[in-house]
Amino acid sequence: MSEEKRNQIWALVITGILILASLVYYKVNVYYLYLVAYIWFGFVYGMMLQNGRFCFASASRDLFAAGVPRMAVGILVALVFFSIVQAILSATRMSTFHPAPFGPHTLISGVIFGLGMVLAGGCASGTLYKVGEGNGTSLLVAVAGLSIGQAIFVDLGGIFNELLPNSWIASSALKELPAPKGVPPDKITSWFDVYLTGYVWNLPAIQLSETKTISDIFPGAWKYFIGNSLINVVIPAMLLIVIIYLAVSRKVFMKKMKDKGRRTLRDEIAGIWSMITASKRTTIMGVLIGITAGLHILVMKGMQLKFGVDNFGKLLTKMGHTGDVSVDGTVFDPGYWYITSQEAQFGAWIMEKFGWNMHDNVFFGVNNGLPEPWRNPALWMSIGIILGAMVMARLNNEFKFKMPKGELWVWGLLGGILMGMGSRPSLGCNIGAFFIRIAGGDPSGWLYGLGMVTGAFLGVKFFNWWTERKMAKEIAAFDVRL
Amino acid sequence: MMKIPLVVIAIVIVGILGFFVVYSQTTIPKEAAGPEAAAPAYGAGVATESIDYGTIIVIIILCAAVLLSGPLRSALGKKKP
Numbered sequence: 001m002s003e004e005k006r007n008q009i010w011a012l013v014i015t016g017i018l019i020l021a022s023l024v025y026y027k028v029n030v031y032y033l034y035l036v037a038y039i040w041f042g043f044v045y046g047m048m049l050q051n052g053r054f055c056f057a058s059a060s061r062d063l064f065a066a067g068v069p070r071m072a073v074g075i076l077v078a079l080v081f082f083s084i085v086q087a088i089l090s091a092t093r094m095s096t097f098h099p100a101p102f103g104p105h106t107l108i109s110g111v112i113f114g115l116g117m118v119l120a121g122g123c124a125s126g127t128l129y130k131v132g133e134g135n136g137t138s139l140l141v142a143v144a145g146l147s148i149g150q151a152i153f154v155d156l157g158g159i160f161n162e163l164l165p166n167s168w169i170a171s172s173a174l175k176e177l178p179a180p181k182g183v184p185p186d187k188i189t190s191w192f193d194v195y196l197t198g199y200v201w202n203l204p205a206i207q208l209s210e211t212k213t214i215s216d217i218f219p220g221a222w223k224y225f226i227g228n229s230l231i232n233v234v235i236p237a238m239l240l241i242v243i244i245y246l247a248v249s250r251k252v253f254m255k256k257m258k259d260k261g262r263r264t265l266r267d268e269i270a271g272i273w274s275m276i277t278a279s280k281r282t283t284i285m286g287v288l289i290g291i292t293a294g295l296h297i298l299v300m301k302g303m304q305l306k307f308g309v310d311n312f313g314k315l316l317t318k319m320g321h322t323g324d325v326s327v328d329g330t331v332f333d334p335g336y337w338y339i340t341s342q343e344a345q346f347g348a349w350i351m352e353k354f355g356w357n358m359h360d361n362v363f364f365g366v367n368n369g370l371p372e373p374w375r376n377p378a379l380w381m382s383i384g385i386i387l388g389a390m391v392m393a394r395l396n397n398e399f400k401f402k403m404p405k406g407e408l409w410v411w412g413l414l415g416g417i418l419m420g421m422g423s424r425p426s427l428g429c430n431i432g433a434f435f436i437r438i439a440g441g442d443p444s445g446w447l448y449g450l451g452m453v454t455g456a457f458l459g460v461k462f463f464n465w466w467t468e469r470k471m472a473k474e475i476a477a478f479d480v481r482l
Numbered sequence: 483m484m485k486i487p488l489v490v491i492a493i494v495i496v497g498i499l500g501f502f503v504v505y506s507q508t509t510i511p512k513e514a515a516g517p518e519a520a521a522p523a524y525g526a527g528v529a530t531e532s533i534d535y536g537t538i539i540v541i542i543i544l545c546a547a548v549l550l551s552g553p554l555r556s557a558l559g560k561k562k563p
Contacts, residue, residue: 008486008487011487011488011491012487012490012491015491015494019494019498022498033502033505037502037506040495040498040499040502041499043495044495044499047495084545087541088538088541088542091533091534091537091538092533092535092538093533220534220537221533221534221537221538221541222534222537225537225541295499295503298503298506298507299499299502299503299506300506301506302503302505302506302507303506305506306505306506306508391491395487395488395491
């Protein structure tokens with residue numbers, strides 16, 4: 001049997017298994033359709049990410065190291081489309097989006113994440129689709145770095161608690177009340193618990209449509225389209241596209257033009273359009289990802305209204321799985337595309353099997369719960385991404401299992417841990433803290449993006465230095481042998 | 483050859499996502515709902531403020547017009563080197 005035929009059969013088998021799993025969930029309880037929706041949206045994200053090679057780490061690396069803007073432009077196109085769909089959903093009260101606390105922690109977190117993703121060779125979403133392609137280094141990043149690394153990161157206490165500012169400790173102590181009025185004192189044990197309750201929870205969350213200025217000037221549905229979409233996304237995205245064009249693509253485009261006369265505005269617009277459409281595959285996937293992410297929100301909000309809940313934890317409780325949920329009766333259920341929190345839950349689940357108590361903190365014990373992996377909706381979304389990417393990679397004959405070799409072990413592990421450390425303090429990664437937030441009208445997403453690009457720039461510079469140093473050593477050794 | 487399984491999978495996905503869109507936006511008759519029968523009526527808890535459908539429709543038409551405008555695309559396309 002040819003390789004191509006074998007890949008096609010694999011693709012159909014994987015899809016068939018997911019259909020079967022969905023039917024089994026439905027048969028067990030209709031409430032599980034909520035979880036099944038996450039699986040299939042994850043599956044579609046995975047297919048599109050793999051087909052469009054959508055990766056924020058590649059976007060930074062290509063732009064800074066090779067001057068190729070393809071992926072960065074694709075991401076901006078996706079943002080524009082997603083923001084328009086998000087605005088429609090907000091205007092029709094069908095959005096599950098909620099803005100995040102705004103503060104300098106977002107920027108710092110972004111720098112750490114950006115550095116980590118370049119070292120790891122993929123962002124949070126990129127890592128998952130590369131696992132689906134059979135990349136062993138990405139598997140190492142996802143399991144050891146993102147999952148276990150994050151779980152340990154949020155549960156560290158002891159000496160780390162000694163380093164916390166007194167103002168955070170004092171503010172955190174004020175929130176110590178029995179659930180659901182406050183946080184049970186026995187759950188504030190790690191440095192991250194104090195950071196969340198004593199610092200992050202005190203910060204304001206901003207969504208442009210809900211600010212007084214925007215809602216006063218633009219009444220009705222206009223505030224979503226003008227505030228969240230036009231001001232927070234379309235204008236900044238266009239400005240960035242123009243900056244990228246001027247810095248990277250303009251020179252090449254103008255050289256190629258047959259007419260060597262004076263350049264007009266029309267020529268410049270044609271140049272920008274040419275840059276956007278240079279890679280149709282990425283741009284089309286950007287548009288589709290934006291629309292699918294919006295559709296995902298519509299479905300999850302509809303499911304919540306249908307079942308009369310605002311979190312899957314309530315359904316798990318109704319089904320009797322009370323051990324899965326937090327003291328507030330919730331589990332991690334973002335209601336849209338999100339990555340990293342569910343990986344942290346998976347890491348915590350593994351650590352608990354080794355006797356580490358992961359329920360005694362705010363992140364798992366109060367906010368996100370710790371469901372069994374097969375009852376974890378967001379984790380199923382990540383599995384869906386991996387399987388969707390695997391199907392697409394099989395169909396494109398691009399699937400190949402590759403074990404990490406040599407220094408890739410170090411980069412994978414270090415990059416994964418940094419990505420985990422860069423996503424938890426900001427409560428999200430390149431998807432949850434950047435992509436979703438910006439499109440939803442939350443300016444903190446841009447702050448995270450600025451940090452991420454800075455971190456990625458530093459990572460690219462570091463890798464360039466490392467590679468040159470390594471090559472110089474190899475050349476010197478070669479000369480000595482001669 | 484590659485296209486046949488891709489088309490099959492694409493049809494399956496469109497079908498499944500389509501099912502979820504329809505399923506999530508409609509009510510199930512209570513007698514057939516099983517565990518859902520105890521759930522509040524569809525839409526319970528949604529803000530009562532009226533939805534500005536007029537503006538939403540105008541904006542969607544404007545966006546579609548910009549995206550689909552042939553003259554814009556062809557005008558820009560002609561300038562490609």
